[in-house]
Amino acid sequence: MNPDLRLPRRTFLGAAFGLGLLAASSTAWAQERPSAEALERVKNMTPEQREALMGKLERLKKMPAAERAQLEAAAERLSKMNPEQQAELRAAHQRFRDMSPRARARVRANLDEFRRLPAERRAELKQAALRLRQLPPAKRQAILQKIRRWRSMSPEQRQEARDRFRQRRDGR
Secondary structure: OOOOOOOOHHHHHHHHHHHHHHOOOOOHHHOOOOOHHHHHHHHOOOHHHHHHHHHHHHHHHHOOHHHHHHHHHHHHHHHHOOHHHHHHHHHHHHHHHHOOHHHHHHHHHHHHHHHHOOHHHHHHHHHHHHHHHHOOHHHHHHHHHHHHHHHHOOHHHHHHHHHHHHHHHHOO
16 A cells, blocks of 8 residues: 555556566666566557656656655565455555545544554554454444444543443343
8 A cells, every 4th residue: 555645646556567667676776677577568558658657757766765665665565466455455546546635634644643553553453454354244334333433422422332331241
């Protein structure tokens, strides 16, 4: 997934594609010639696609080294993904692109907050998200509905809900 979500989807995917074409290893910037496969892929592009790729590569060259390294790492991860994961990533990028600016800002804020969490907590949350994704759609929607309802409650309503839950659990 786009590591910092500040780059537009097309730029990220184009840069990742460009890096995939040029990079066989992390020393891709020092290599003089791209692979034969990469050259063949470029030859099969339309002139518009080639022009777009060259523009993206130019922007990539002008990027700070840290951002470029981040994109290089993302391209490496992308190349190792199976087709299902790649399709899921493309769908996530499309959903992000379709969001309103306010929703994108909220996603970025959530991502920043997630990055500030301790590694153990991040791992727990990733596992929970994976388990949620593996549930049947109806059950997943029911859980997400409960989460949305919980988030919309006031602190007093949440406390009342906790009390009711404890009473049911304890059999009172």
